[in-house]
Amino acid sequence: MSGACLHGSVIHPLIQQQRYHHHYLPPQIPLRPLCLSPLTATILSSSNLNFATSVLQRHLGAELASVDSDDTVPPQNGNPTIQLETEEKLNEEAAPPALVPEEEKGTRLRKKKEEENVFDNRYKLRNGREVFEEKAYLVGVERKNEVQDFGIEESLSELAQLADTAGLLVVGSTYQKLTSPNPRTYIGSGKVSEIKSAIHALDVETVIFDDELSAGQLRNLEKIFGGDVRVCDRTALILDIFNQRAATHEASLQVSLAQMEYQLPRLTKMWTHLERQAGGKVKGMGEKQIEVDKRILRNQIGILKKELESVRKHRKQYRNRRFSVPVPVVSLVGYTNAGKSTLLNRLTGADVLAEDKLFATLDPTTRRVQMKNGKEFLLTDTVGFIQKLPTTLVAAFRATLEEISESSLLVHVVDISHPLAEQQINAVDKVLSELDVSSIPRLMVWNKVDQASDPQKVRQEAEKREDVVCISALTGDGLPEFCNAVQDRLKDSMVWVEALVPFENGDLLSTIHQVGMVEKTEYTEQGTYIKAHVPLRFARMLTPMRQLCLSRR
Ligand SMILES: Nc1nc2c(ncn2[C@@H]2O[C@H](COP(=O)(O)OP(=O)(O)OP(=O)(O)O)[C@@H](O)[C@H]2O)c(=O)[nH]1
Numbered sequence: 001m002s003g004a005c006l007h008g009s010v011i012h013p014l015i016q017q018q019r020y021h022h023h024y025l026p027p028q029i030p031l032r033p034l035c036l037s038p039l040t041a042t043i044l045s046s047s048n049l050n051f052a053t054s055v056l057q058r059h060l061g062a063e064l065a066s067v068d069s070d071d072t073v074p075p076q077n078g079n080p081t082i083q084l085e086t087e088e089k090l091n092e093e094a095a096p097p098a099l100v101p102e103e104e105k106g107t108r109l110r111k112k113k114e115e116e117n118v119f120d121n122r123y124k125l126r127n128g129r130e131v132f133e134e135k136a137y138l139v140g141v142e143r144k145n146e147v148q149d150f151g152i153e154e155s156l157s158e159l160a161q162l163a164d165t166a167g168l169l170v171v172g173s174t175y176q177k178l179t180s181p182n183p184r185t186y187i188g189s190g191k192v193s194e195i196k197s198a199i200h201a202l203d204v205e206t207v208i209f210d211d212e213l214s215a216g217q218l219r220n221l222e223k224i225f226g227g228d229v230r231v232c233d234r235t236a237l238i239l240d241i242f243n244q245r246a247a248t249h250e251a252s253l254q255v256s257l258a259q260m261e262y263q264l265p266r267l268t269k270m271w272t273h274l275e276r277q278a279g280g281k282v283k284g285m286g287e288k289q290i291e292v293d294k295r296i297l298r299n300q301i302g303i304l305k306k307e308l309e310s311v312r313k314h315r316k317q318y319r320n321r322r323f324s325v326p327v328p329v330v331s332l333v334g335y336t337n338a339g340k341s342t343l344l345n346r347l348t349g350a351d352v353l354a355e356d357k358l359f360a361t362l363d364p365t366t367r368r369v370q371m372k373n374g375k376e377f378l379l380t381d382t383v384g385f386i387q388k389l390p391t392t393l394v395a396a397f398r399a400t401l402e403e404i405s406e407s408s409l410l411v412h413v414v415d416i417s418h419p420l421a422e423q424q425i426n427a428v429d430k431v432l433s434e435l436d437v438s439s440i441p442r443l444m445v446w447n448k449v450d451q452a453s454d455p456q457k458v459r460q461e462a463e464k465r466e467d468v469v470c471i472s473a474l475t476g477d478g479l480p481e482f483c484n485a486v487q488d489r490l491k492d493s494m495v496w497v498e499a500l501v502p503f504e505n506g507d508l509l510s511t512i513h514q515v516g517m518v519e520k521t522e523y524t525e526q527g528t529y530i531k532a533h534v535p536l537r538f539a540r541m542l543t544p545m546r547q548l549c550l551s552r553r
Pocket residue numbers: 334335336337338339340341342343353354355356357358359360361362382383384385447448449450451471472473474475
């Protein structure tokens with residue numbers, strides 16, 4: 001199967017066994033006439049059951065797609081699974097029953113039962129969904145003559161974490177030092193043979209490369225590894241996690257779009273499949289079909305983009321409404337697993353999922369932070385970043401990340417206890433530079449100080465630096481200092497005013513107290529005299545009163 005997806009990990013073994021029939025991930029989008037070819041449409045997971053069922057029924061015909069009532073594979077978690085009756089299965093059923101001695105039948109049954117038990121044990125609950133724990137083998141390449149922030153072993157260990165988050169069981173890994181990747185197989189032929197042996201020895205089902213592979217490389221490697229071994233890359237793995245995690249309509253749309261854009265240049269497996277089926281005679285047919293599929297996918301991408309545009313408009317309107325009360329917006333950004341959601345939860349009592357997994361958050365969540373001094377700001381939690389984050393993914397999430405570009409302050413949350421904290425900071429800076437947010441003031445927060453090997457030393461180091469606050473979102477340590485630092489930074493983005501506010505403008509005065517930084521209040525006969533830092537729009541509203549104030553002097 002094509003390296004474009006790992007979705008097989010979320011469906012039952014009957015479908016697993018037909019893996020080479022799956023070509024790309026099912027878009028997690030509402031029902032619309034997606035006319036993928038029958039072979040292409042055979043990707044199913046319980047999460048998009050309706051979508052998949054309808055696609056299958058429409059394109060395979062109702063007799064080929066049915067909700068599974070097969071008692072050998074019980075529905076998982078109450079979610080019905082879909083069983084595909086592929087050509088092989090239909091042929092199998094058509095064949096006359098062979099005569100098998102009773103004893104042999106018993107042994108076969110026992111063996112089947114044992115196999116089923118092994119399969120059963122490999123169903124795991126990940127991201128709130130049941131997944132089939134495939135055995136994965138990781139492969140990386142260290143480029144000679146190139147200085148990388150993340151060493152190869154560190155990058156592979158992060159890849160293992162990603163694989164674990166996706167619900168795979170990592171059984172081994174390897175890497176190779178290369179001057180430049182092999183255009184056919186990415187790695188050298190010796191390494192390919194070594195991996196092939198490992199595949200057999202360890203029963204590997206998926207080989208994951210730490211770097212993005214071309215369609216040709218994916219195809220060649222799958223051919224060499226043979227059987228049902230699938231090959232995929234880091235991007236496909238991240239997309240698979242995003243697919244599992246997407247909880248809202250907008251996130252689903254964005255993930256679908258990113259998946260389709262990733263799959264478009266990689267639509268090759270169908271061709272291979274048809275070729276394999278008919279000994280190359282229908283090669284032309286396969287090629288034609290791939291063109292049809294590409295066209296369908298392109299149309300689908302267009303529809304998705306339009307739909308995202310409308311969601312984006314809606315979000316903008318919502319943001320504009322929110323801005324009618326101009327509470328400053330502070331966005332939390334940072335490497336995945338740094339503790340952004342934990343910080344938001346801690347400060348606002350929100351209930352955002354925070355867990356020791358990568359990419360726990362996909363959707364931005366905004367909550368109001370009320371400080372002890374009565375001041376307020378809005379805090380937005382965003383999707384985490386990671387090294388080697390493909391530009392297509394950053395682009396796909398641009399709509400969500402627009403929240404970041406419209407904030408008054410970016411708080412960069414760092415897991416300071418992580419051995420690669422510095423490299424993670426660089427990776428985040430790199431993504432931020434792609435988002436064009438360089439003009440927004442930033443504050444750096446060193447989180448998880450409680451977990452650092454020498455918390456005291458970390459605190460001392462932070463004190464030396466002006467732009468860093470040390471906290472523990474988990475224990476609450478340093479949070480008052482964090483809020484003060486946020487206020488100080490926000491002040492920098494405001495306008496300094498001295499104004500005389502007439503008593504009849506009492507509402508305005510209280511809003512200024514709420515959103516601005518008032519340094520002096522004095523009650524006079526003409527009104528309230530204030531000295532404050534206020535957001536620009538308030539400075540403009542206060543203009544006539546500022547003149548009043550000047551004439552008072
Ligand atoms: N020891 C310790 N653990 C923390 C702290 N802050 C967060 N964590 C843990 O770190 C893990 C990740 O936290 P999240 O808040 O989900 O991280 P995130 O940055 O939102 O991650 P993504 O949503 O994946 O980008 C969780 O297991 C938290 O409990 C901290 O200050 N100290």
